[in-house]
Amino acid sequence: EKKTNLVILQLHIESQATSSNVFRRVKLLQRPTSISSSTIGPRKVYLPQEIHQMKAGQHTECILGVEFASASDRDETLLAKLDFKFGSGGIPLEIKPSLGYMLLPCQRATTSFDDEMKQLQGFQRVESVIEPKFDMVGLQTTILRSAALTVVGSGVTKESMLRLVGCLPASGDPVYVVVNKQGAS
DSSP, X not given: OOOOOEEEEEEEEEOOOOTTOEEEEEEEEEEOOOOOTTOBOEEEEEOOOOEEEEETTOEEEEEEEEEESSOOXXXXXXXXXXXXXXXXXXXXXXXXXXXXHHOBOOOOOHHHHHHHHHHOOGGGOOOOOOOOSSOHHHHHHHHHHHSOOEEOTTSSOTTSEEEEEEEOTXXXXXXXXXXXXXXXX
């Protein structure tokens, strides 16, 4: 049984200092995270190595990993606190990933998807009408950049319908999304 509780971020760090300034000892430090009934803190944080100095205009890429104590099906319950330190200054950072990014891949055939959607009722099924400012393929691209959903079938149908599915990180329950363009022929 897969559960998502690991977040990996690629960081781009760039010195925008004036030509005479140099940042020394650039590093990330983990801060204690106060745990409450509504937050899940990190089990382990994988920090990048310290950068000894950065002159004006220099940049670097590094990887930060946060393994949370457990997965969650609730939005914004995972929380890690860090300090970005440089020279004698610092900036506090919070990593609070959205539930949409934590969804697991989920495969469904179009017929299975439609049958399972018909069974959802009440609070299990929420419908909203939107008027997308994009064409349907552009909307699909935008949604997939914002949430870890899997496209059902081949994507946007000739009826301008888009089906997407994902699984919640802790329970594995499916999340179904249907986008149906209003006024499509």
